[in-house]
Amino acid sequence: MHELSVCKALVNEVLRIAMQCDAVWVTGVRLRVGPLSGVVPALLAHAYPIAVAGTCAEGSLLAIDETPIRVRCAECGLETDTQMSRLLCAVCNSTQVALVSGDELLLESVELQLARVSDEVMEADHV
């Protein structure tokens, strides 16, 4: 339901990066999304073309890496994959777990077509 607002925030950030890097075109965007972020990747992919329409990211490819839900148990020390509605240690059922992955909602990288050759824009700290 809120994927379009998430998508708009994403596109604003992508366009800001494109402008900062003096890019003429955005060709690809890569995200990392976990189920516990509350965002459904399929809906995000559906909203994306609408959000980029009329911008320099129109037609760009959206790639979404979906992360598994994984917890580390403080009691038995093991790391296990687990389910949305059951976030306990899959081995000993302990509730003393820390989420290792599964709640990501990250903009990982942006692929740009640059206007001119420049080494500076390749450095992440310029983003």
Next chain:
Amino acid sequence: MCDTCGCNLPAASVGESYKPVQQSATVSVLKHLLQRNNDQALHNRRHFDAHGVLAINLMSAPGSGKTTLLEATIDALRQTLRVAVIEGDLETENDAQRIRAKGIPAVQITTGTACHLDAHMVHKALHAVNLENIDVLFIENVGNLVCPASFDLGQHRNVVLLSATEGDDKPAKYPVMFRAADLMLITKSDLLPWLDDFYSAHAIRNLRNLASNAPVFELSARKDVGLAPWLQWVHSEYATQHARVAQPARARDG
């Protein structure tokens, strides 16, 4: 026609085709998609801290009794804590009017079609709240068990309400929302004896399955039953916040 001047390219890319050097680059970003919201939320939180205000975000499905709980809470806290309310709804000022009728400042945010509050909406509403004069700010989120969980508002604590008429499997069905809860309230508890399909123990077990150790209280705001532990919790969270903001800002944010 030819492959050198770009005249055979689609219209959108003609503008760039004359440039002698084209280079593509992958820029690594690794930023949260809602970074702007999160930055605004941090700003809101610092604003609350600067005034020693405790901000509590109330989330639940529509009709689970958020406004009724607030009405009862305002009455009970009147002598001890100064309260203000931000109300989030798609439409109408009804909820804010109910709060104002108690003589408490209330700002209504009408989100139109948006299914959640975000940090920018709350920031805008804060301009109408005098934080100098309050101790606890309740933010009543849009009734929805999905979307509000993804947006930090700058609150210090999340309270999720689950009414007895909704079903005890809600924490399992809406894990993103319920694992964000610092406190779960089972509301409309006066109806429990008449409901043969809601067991508080099941609701609590479903919450614990999310590796949540959040406290759970049963209450009925309408019948004034079981409010004491909830009021005690608000007081104790306010005391914690009060002690926290007395520390230097660097220690707080760290």
